[in-house]
Amino acid sequence: MKSKRLLTDFFRKTWYIYAFSLSFHLISNLINVFYPKVLGEFTDSLQLGELTRAIIIDYSVLLLLIGVGHVLFNGAAMYLVMYVGRKFEFIVRGGLFRHFTQMSERFYSKNGVGKLLSYFMNDVTAVRESISMGFNQTANATMLFIAAITMMLASGIPYYLILASVLPLLFIPFIVVYLGPIIRKRSLEVQEALGKMTETAEEQFGGIRVTKKFAVEGIMQHRFGRTVDQIRHNQLRLVRVSSFFQALIPFLGTIALIIALAFGGYLTITKHITLGNFVALTLYVRMLMNPLQQIGNVINSIQRSRASLHRLDELLSQQSDIVELDNAKAIDLSAGGIRVRDLSFSYGKSSHQVLKNIDLDIKPGTTLGIIGRTGSGKTTLMKLLLRTYDPPPGAILYGDTDVRELTLESLRSQIAYVPQDGFLFSTTIRENIAFFKRDTEMKKVESAARNAQIYNNIADLPNSFETRLGERGLTLSGGQRQRTSLARGLIKNAPVMILDDSVSAVDAVTEKDIIESIQKERKGKTTIIIAHRISAIKHADEIVVLDEGVIVQRGTHAELLLEEQGLYATLHAIQEEGSQHATGTSHS
Numbered sequence: 001m002k003s004k005r006l007l008t009d010f011f012r013k014t015w016y017i018y019a020f021s022l023s024f025h026l027i028s029n030l031i032n033v034f035y036p037k038v039l040g041e042f043t044d045s046l047q048l049g050e051l052t053r054a055i056i057i058d059y060s061v062l063l064l065l066i067g068v069g070h071v072l073f074n075g076a077a078m079y080l081v082m083y084v085g086r087k088f089e090f091i092v093r094g095g096l097f098r099h100f101t102q103m104s105e106r107f108y109s110k111n112g113v114g115k116l117l118s119y120f121m122n123d124v125t126a127v128r129e130s131i132s133m134g135f136n137q138t139a140n141a142t143m144l145f146i147a148a149i150t151m152m153l154a155s156g157i158p159y160y161l162i163l164a165s166v167l168p169l170l171f172i173p174f175i176v177v178y179l180g181p182i183i184r185k186r187s188l189e190v191q192e193a194l195g196k197m198t199e200t201a202e203e204q205f206g207g208i209r210v211t212k213k214f215a216v217e218g219i220m221q222h223r224f225g226r227t228v229d230q231i232r233h234n235q236l237r238l239v240r241v242s243s244f245f246q247a248l249i250p251f252l253g254t255i256a257l258i259i260a261l262a263f264g265g266y267l268t269i270t271k272h273i274t275l276g277n278f279v280a281l282t283l284y285v286r287m288l289m290n291p292l293q294q295i296g297n298v299i300n301s302i303q304r305s306r307a308s309l310h311r312l313d314e315l316l317s318q319q320s321d322i323v324e325l326d327n328a329k330a331i332d333l334s335a336g337g338i339r340v341r342d343l344s345f346s347y348g349k350s351s352h353q354v355l356k357n358i359d360l361d362i363k364p365g366t367t368l369g370i371i372g373r374t375g376s377g378k379t380t381l382m383k384l385l386l387r388t389y390d391p392p393p394g395a396i397l398y399g400d401t402d403v404r405e406l407t408l409e410s411l412r413s414q415i416a417y418v419p420q421d422g423f424l425f426s427t428t429i430r431e432n433i434a435f436f437k438r439d440t441e442m443k444k445v446e447s448a449a450r451n452a453q454i455y456n457n458i459a460d461l462p463n464s465f466e467t468r469l470g471e472r473g474l475t476l477s478g479g480q481r482q483r484t485s486l487a488r489g490l491i492k493n494a495p496v497m498i499l500d501d502s503v504s505a506v507d508a509v510t511e512k513d514i515i516e517s518i519q520k521e522r523k524g525k526t527t528i529i530i531a532h533r534i535s536a537i538k539h540a541d542e543i544v545v546l547d548e549g550v551i552v553q554r555g556t557h558a559e560l561l562l563e564e565q566g567l568y569a570t571l572h573a574i575q576e577e578g579s580q581h582a583t584g585t586s587h588s
């Protein structure tokens with residue numbers, strides 16, 4: 001969905017509904033403007049003493065018909081436009097969602113979830129309101145205005161009296177031109193403050209368990225209060241100018257009515273116009289006041305929605321920074337190895353170098369273990385292998401093909417990535433495990449769960465694999481979540497598997513069982529295991545030690561232990577000592 005085409009595309013598809021609605025508005029107003037004329041004629045008959053019982057009944061029936069006709073056509077016109085307005089909401093929300101799913105990780109780290117939700121809710125609704133309510137009221141008011149003037153002229157009301165009476169209304173465009181941009185700017189500030197509030201609320205609800213455990217509810221309330229205060233401040237700024245604007249327009253209507261009463265009254269007593277004409281004129285001017293008030297609302301709402309449309313436009317014109325080449329290739333990842341050549345990377349111009357001159361050769365079917373202190377760049381290296389961030393050209397090759405030349409689908413569908421904090425969806429456990437392919441046979445789901453050592457835990461749940469997560473507060477423990485996410489990776493049976501610290505939350509015995517299953521399952525397939533515990537990677541064909549973005553050691557477990565001064569041997573000694581303490585076999 002291209003930004004600037006958001007509205008034009010929509011109107012191109014729905015113009016005929018708007019055309020129908022417009023015709024109904026026209027008919028409804030043509031009917032409506034007869035009402036003051038009929039009352040004017042009634043007054044003249046009354047004054048001339050021509051009224052009979054039959055004439056009174058005729059007038060009453062006529063007024064009833066005018067009322068019913070007006071309501072029916074006006075109702076149909078409004079319904080049609082409201083209906084397409086909802087359709088607009090549906091189409092744009094779908095388009096936004098598609099756009100979001102194409103954006104890269106960098107986009108999500110810049111835009112919080114709350115901000116994106118605010119686009120979804122507030123901005124789309126603001127635009128919808130102005131193209132449905134705005135259209136209805138503008139169409140209504142404009143037609144009523146034209147029809148009323150025509151009827152006044154046709155009724156024999158002198159043109160100079162009409163001109164004098166509607167003169168104050170001609171100031172409206174000038175007021176709009178002056179106040180419109182101010183309203184729009186303040187509206188944008190309100191929308192941005194609302195976006196910020198949704199973002200803060202989303203984060204605070206997400207982190208409510210941490211907040212409670214640290215007993216810092218007061219601080220959080222204060223922080224949230226500040227965000228809400230900002231909205232109030234911005235909304236008051238908007239309300240000040242928009243109320244002034246909304247009040248000014250009916251005020252002009254009142255002036256018009258005063259002129260009609262004074263000037264029209266004078267012309268009636270000097271016998272220039274009939275009493276019926278005077279009654280009709282005042283009714284017409286009164287009739288115009290409501291639409292004028294509505295026009296004020298519409299202009300306000302259009303200004304607000306222009307601010308929202310601008311935000312939506314900006315968002316939709318953003319392109320993902322991960323771009324697939326036109327001639328991108330799909331290759332079989334199991335055929336070749338993975339090569340990393342002199343890879344250096346930083347997240348942005350202002351950020352430090354997270355990886356420096358990394359060289360790696362992962363032969364097909366082998367296991368690579370990666371260990372290193374926290375923040376040493378292990379996950380970053382994996383993100384580059386998955387191309388969730390773009391590596392420099394020529395730095396990462398699958399077989400002989402640069403990762404940047406592969407289709408994203410071929411790359412990511414052949415890699416099973418299991419992150420440390422695997423996110424689980426609020427659906428059944430079976431669907432979470434078979435996420436990659438929902439119709440996977442149950443046998444495979446169970447086998448993946450067994451290999452991830454989570455089968456028994458799932459079997460104990462009320463509905464076993466069909467248990468829905470999140471329902472009635474059902475949540476899994478950190479370790480159970482991690483193993484469910486591991487099963488989700490294992491079931492993919494992909495040529496390349498990356499376990500990014502995926503067994504960190506399980507006890508040593510379970511870890512040992514999981515690693516044994518993985519060794520068996522992944523035999524002959526490329527596997528990369530990132531871990532903080534040596535026990536999880538010591539079986540690997542090669543182990544690299546990362547420190548501050550640099551590979552400081554590489555070799556097999558046995559080779560690395562021989563480098564006694566190395567980081568690996570030091571980590572090994574510390575972890576061994578820890579486990580001896582834990583099992584009570586320390587000699588010290």
Ligand SMILES: Nc1ncnc2c1ncn2[C@@H]1O[C@H](COP(=O)(O)OP(=O)(O)OP(=O)(O)O)[C@@H](O)[C@H]1O
Pocket residue numbers: 109347351354372373374375376377378379380381501
């Ligand atoms: N999206 C990001 N934008 C900017 N800097 C980032 C981003 N993600 C990570 N970093 C920085 O990159 C460095 C390496 O982070 P990375 O997550 O790769 O480390 P790690 O070795 O996986 O750590 P851990 O063992 O704690 O998971 C850290 O200094 C981190 O602050």
